[in-house]
Amino acid sequence: MSAKTADKIATGVIVFITGLIALALLGLLGYILFRGLGHISWHFLTSPPETIRKGGGIGPQLFNSLFLLVLTMIITVPLGIGAGIYMSEYAKAGKITSAIRLVVEVLSSFPSIIVGLFGLLVIVNKFNLGFSLLSGALALTIFNLPLMVRITEQGLRSVPVQQKEASLALGISKWKTIRSVQLPIALPIVLSGSILAAGRIFGEAAALLFTAGMSSPRLDFSDWNPLHNDSPLNPLRPAETLAVHIWKVNSEGLAPDATQIAAGASAVLIITVLLFNLGARALGRYMHNRFTASK
Amino acid sequence: MKKSNDREVATPHLAEEWVGKVYTFICILFLIITIFSMVYFVASKGLSTFIVNGVNVKDLLTGLKWKPDGEPPMFGALPFIFGSFSTSILAAIIAAPLGFCAAVFMVELSPKIGRTFMQPVIELLAGIPSVVYGFVGLSVIVPLFRDLFPGQGVGIAAGSLVLAFMILPTITTIATDALASLPAGLKEGSYALGATRWQTIYRIVLPTTLPAQMTGIVLGIARAFGEALAVQMVIGNAPHIPNSLFESTSTLTSAITLSMGNTAMGSVQNNALWSLALILMLMTFVFVFIIRWLEGRKKL
């Protein structure tokens, strides 16, 4: 076999396999959407689930997922950006810093189930927060922090050093320089990274099984006082998210239409994650354009 | 002297610098404390099986029988360890060549289709939640395997196929980055000598990027190793080392999710599950160090 033939065959194989991957992926997406889309309706998206009857929805779960996302981001973003700033701007190169870097790396590779178990042990039981949105948000924070730190570091590193020098040379303090000069420039990267991280939070289930619980008490959507028990905003109530709901309906569902609900909820989840991805891209492009198009 | 004058200017920004330093330091401290307490709590729980309940470490690591409520209870976790390793490594064996082909396609063959089509699709694949993978695995792969092969469809084969899909984005992305960052001269030199594209890829590109490729593969294995729900839904969960790829078996993660809620904290049954979690955590360390080592080699 000549080298030319080998080249042709190899090229063919590579194209074939790539096509196969693309097909499999599209098939996967198509399967989820095809099976689920038919079940999605306004009623499905807004009504509470039924335990044993047909026609349950995913309203509270969808709300829980979004609310949990917001809670998590409220905790993660200041912490993650702070830690990222420390790593990129304050940490002096040396043994300690590289040790911290290792720690962050280890944390980021921890399986989510370990994070969930830790949450169960410490947040749920030791801190006595119970199975609650807050516990879930804290567990997800642990899960998400390393990513946030890395994104912030990446963002800050993309800022030209001349920007920082220019600000410092005006007699501006380092902290003010970070806040007013460096962070705004890093913002597109930090934002689109955060949105991708948000997508990850949205789909996470293993860490939440043990922390946010699998129950969704009926919510009173007319009561927005976070201190009330039935209020959707109460962070101390147990909350089942969409991803956990899929897991539960799949495995424990008593309702006769459990499979359809799981399919519908999966489709909703995928679409949401898709929106997050597209949102991150669009935002990144928009902000990039805003800064450079004026040139 | 103008000292006093200086201080007037100085004070507010000094306080401000202090705020920034302290704030960011607290953030990083929180992170460090979190991870150390995680290691501490998981380790102390996991070790109490041996210390409090007197289970032999060797029995746990090499025992073949998992009978937590038997008489006497037996905690042989080897089937789980075997299950975790076999599914995640097999997943990598499936995903690595696929990821490499996709990367070659995207970088060498058709960057345009790669960028506008493959890249977004693969990123999207990374975003699909693991419960959805499990759901699809249970409703598509398991019945398919049940029809095609002897057995019930569940098992290592189904588990590793689902995992292969899940880690494909990681492997592909890293492989793509590695290929794209290759110095241009390297390939051109090879082409100039009359080598075909395949010869260049096979003789030059693959060896040069091998450490990077390996990093991607190890990252993929690490992710597969820790994945819980998707695997648990398709693996079958029998606590035995299976006789075939299509026979029900367990992984560390599936054993934990299956029984954690059913056992009371502090009981030996529960502690044994924490020991599994400890093994999982130690493996995470191992993976991190392997990746570090590989990245160290990449720089050379």
Place this chain on the structure above:
Amino acid sequence: MIDIALSAKQLNVHYGEKHAVHDVSLDFAEKEVTALIGPSGCGKSTFLRSLNRMNDLIPSCRVTGDIWLKDQNINGSDTDVVALRKNIGMVWQRPNPFHKSIYENIAFGPRYHGVKNKKQLDEIVEQSLRKAAIWEETKDRLHKSALALSGGQQQRLCIARTIAVKPDVILMDEPASALDPISTSKIEELISELKQDYSIVIVTHNMHQAARVSDKTAFFLNGHVVEYDKTETIFTNPTNQRTNDYITGRFG
């Protein structure tokens, strides 16, 4: 008697193992332009960056010796670097306006240093832009992005930004080398204007530029100051052979 605005005494700079600046002692007179010339890699930029402690940002860089700003040694570890930098402004080779509007680029510094009054700020912005000879071009687009300006305009904006915080000394690191000839001549004019109010230290590898704008010139070679004198003297009658060789283009 000419007042000394800034003076370096036995300044040494090390980058890790590399000894980049050797025992440099220079006095910069008030309201004069001092040019630092020399071949690339001679340590002139490194020296310049030491004067406002910009080298603090580079972890491997070590600066020893004294720098006197008026009667204050500013190279101590207890020096308030932030306050110091307000008094010593800097302009770089490549224009680096903030990713903000033109107005914000100028107002950022003064506002931080305590000017909160909107009217006062407006005034400072206009004054600074006028002094930097860019007011006419920008007055109608103050709230548009500074990045939309041309390179030369951006550089003048950077100068305006620097003088907005009213420093005593302005350091310029090859401020015109990235610009076209027309922009360059504008910057040079500007420097001559500015020296009425400020003491300026300018690094340049363009000897004609040094000859055109500066009052005094220091010639750097391999981290040493070979010769420091009136610009006229350096360019017409240097005492050192190597200075002469460089001036006449034998090397560099």
Place this chain on the structure above:
Amino acid sequence: MKKSLIVTMALTLSLSLAACGNNTNNGANNGNAAASNNAPTNNAASADLSGSILASGSTALQPLVDQVSKEFMEKNSGVSIQVQGGGSGTGLTQVSEGQAQIGNSDVFAEEKLDADKAAELVDHQVAVVAMAAVTNKDVGVDNLTKQQLVDIFTGKVTNWKDVGGKDAKIQIVNRPSSSGTRATFEKFALGTKTEDLEGSIQEDASGTVKKLVSETPGAIGYLALSYLDDSVTALKYDGVDANVDNVANGSYPVWAYEHMYTKGEPDAATKAFLDYMVSEEVQNDEGDVVEMGYIPISKMEVKRDAAGAVTK
């Protein structure tokens, strides 16, 4: 130790039965909203009950407790109840450590906790769950004796033709050894603990078990009665149909209590809630218990203690 527990249990049971009696009167009024604040409790403090209760544990019991707690809170606005899942083990741990007021469990506390910890807990049985062995529809068997089941689950019999069915390999879909459902099934259907056989599938979740049994040829598993439907065949046990009446009169033995444990005697609000849980309103044929597929505790003509001894 055991004895004192049985006594406590019997006491609780009779107490709750007494409560039932009490509630029948009030129950009639309950449609009327005006009566709602005088909720069906049995002591003087009823009018102004207050407190917050956390009930956590068994996911099987959770929907029922959740549902009933809603109604209870409507009637007693001063009480707030949170119901959480987590599994029986978690519920027992949390009530034992005082993190929850009520621990929901599918099994007796003695089976999960150390004896001294279990002794501190007071059992409140609120419903009964029965389970039936189920098979794939194609195996051609609709009745198995106890011995046949034991043979199947211990791996002695591996083909359906040996127990009167088609020639097909038996595929076991079991529960993990920590599962309360499995404990009940082994105890009352098999009468023996079994080992996990090689190749057996283990799923904790009833939905997954049902799906796998219905799809896998030759599969056998077991499900709570509430999960039964046409997709699987429910087997008779020694010729007895698995249905509510047979469970209630004691002829079908594979059932277990759903427990709500408290640590020591409950406070007023918790007690009122537990009483409400076993009140006629909740337990009657239109009540939540039946609607959600459990068997009302009041229907049971037989009783069983932690050791498994049955009394009429």
